[in-house]
Amino acid sequence: MNYNIAVIEGDGIGPEIVQASIRVMEAVGVRFGHRFSFQKVLMGGCAYDATGNPLPKETVDTCLASDSVLLGAVGGPKWDTLPGHLRPEAALLGIRKALGLYANLRPAQLFSSLASACPLRADIAEKGIDLIIVRELTGGIYFGERGRRQTKNGEEAYDTEAYSVKEIERIARVAFDLARKRKKSVISIDKANVLESSRLWRETVHATAKEYPDVAVSDMLVDNAAMQLVRNPSQFDVVVTSNMFGDILSDEASMLTGSIGLLSSASLGDGTRGLYEPIHGSAPDIAGKGIANPIATILSGALMLRLSLGLEQEAFAIENAVNSVLAKGLRTADIARTGEDTLTCSQMTDAVIACLA
Numbered sequence: 001m002n003y004n005i006a007v008i009e010g011d012g013i014g015p016e017i018v019q020a021s022i023r024v025m026e027a028v029g030v031r032f033g034h035r036f037s038f039q040k041v042l043m044g045g046c047a048y049d050a051t052g053n054p055l056p057k058e059t060v061d062t063c064l065a066s067d068s069v070l071l072g073a074v075g076g077p078k079w080d081t082l083p084g085h086l087r088p089e090a091a092l093l094g095i096r097k098a099l100g101l102y103a104n105l106r107p108a109q110l111f112s113s114l115a116s117a118c119p120l121r122a123d124i125a126e127k128g129i130d131l132i133i134v135r136e137l138t139g140g141i142y143f144g145e146r147g148r149r150q151t152k153n154g155e156e157a158y159d160t161e162a163y164s165v166k167e168i169e170r171i172a173r174v175a176f177d178l179a180r181k182r183k184k185s186v187i188s189i190d191k192a193n194v195l196e197s198s199r200l201w202r203e204t205v206h207a208t209a210k211e212y213p214d215v216a217v218s219d220m221l222v223d224n225a226a227m228q229l230v231r232n233p234s235q236f237d238v239v240v241t242s243n244m245f246g247d248i249l250s251d252e253a254s255m256l257t258g259s260i261g262l263l264s265s266a267s268l269g270d271g272t273r274g275l276y277e278p279i280h281g282s283a284p285d286i287a288g289k290g291i292a293n294p295i296a297t298i299l300s301g302a303l304m305l306r307l308s309l310g311l312e313q314e315a316f317a318i319e320n321a322v323n324s325v326l327a328k329g330l331r332t333a334d335i336a337r338t339g340e341d342t343l344t345c346s347q348m349t350d351a352v353i354a355c356l357a
């Protein structure tokens, strides 16, 4: 089969890690007899520099015409003082919205060979970490009314959080459907003791849960959840939460697995096309040094094969290869212990490809 993949390298380490994922997918293509046509498009700071627009229309059109989209990361200090609508991050929100990708799946799993990279006490890490955050991606405070206004006390700025029943229902269904394939339990995270939008969230999640009598549902307040993730992460399986809470908690969860450089994500809507990206950003502090961990982006490629292209065996082959490489003790700098030898981004990619063969 031939698959058309739109590729957004983005900024910072984006090009390095996307190259890694493409090389792995090409190796999978050779092994399983598929052809992936990768079409690079501009988005983020690089697109702003080249065209004055961080999300050119051509980029949206190419993504809409593709089978799926692979993304590195966007943003960096160079573009931090642009007005909000011209920032690279606005382009990322724009492409998620334009493609209707309301569900962001962020799996966090502690590989047994990386137990020593987990910063938690050994007796906690031993119980295992295998959770998935289902983050609402096209609503909430990221997309609510915002602005600045003059008041009698001077200038103020505001961002508003709003969620409709429809938005909550559809993300809850994604979480419940996923729970049916896992441990049949969902923890919904909110701030219902303070926020009205969280109270509607909670009501709607419970009303939707009636369609899934076989799945257990419970609630947790977000501040407690941030603490519980560190105290006892093995209690979490499927977690469903809002756009901003999911953003924050997934960075926290990533570190429990050893590094943010390991966590992949899938952004999905109602169709089969998705956008696949690591959860981390453009890492300006290590950009261009060739030391970024490519595993998050390589695993995002695997998720694309499974969830958008229906290539389960091929996805599993990539995940297996990553597992083998880690089990052999091969490490990029972010997951190495002091004094351990480290691989560059491209050496780690070579090692994964070697394990695929």
Ligand code: NAD
Pocket: 017, 072, 073, 074, 075, 076, 077, 089, 092, 260, 261, 262, 277, 278, 279, 280, 281, 282, 283, 284, 285, 286, 291, 292, 293, 294, 296, 334
């Ligand atoms: P970041 O995730 O880019 O980096 C945080 C820390 O993690 C840094 O020390 C970085 O070196 C490290 N890190 C991240 N990815 C790594 C990898 N693959 N291997 C090894 N180390 C890695 O977060 P930040 O510094 O807060 O943000 C930098 C820029 O990225 C900002 O402009 C931000 O808006 C943007 N950002 C973009 C995305 C995205 O495109 N999806 C996501 C998050 C942040």
Ligand code: IPM
Pocket: 075, 089, 090, 092, 093, 247, 279, 280, 281
């Ligand atoms: C992420 C990022 C983005 C988000 C930013 C860059 C807009 O942090 O993908 O996790 O908050 O969604």
Ligand code: MN
Pocket: 247, 248, 251, 279
């Ligand atoms: Mn984030």
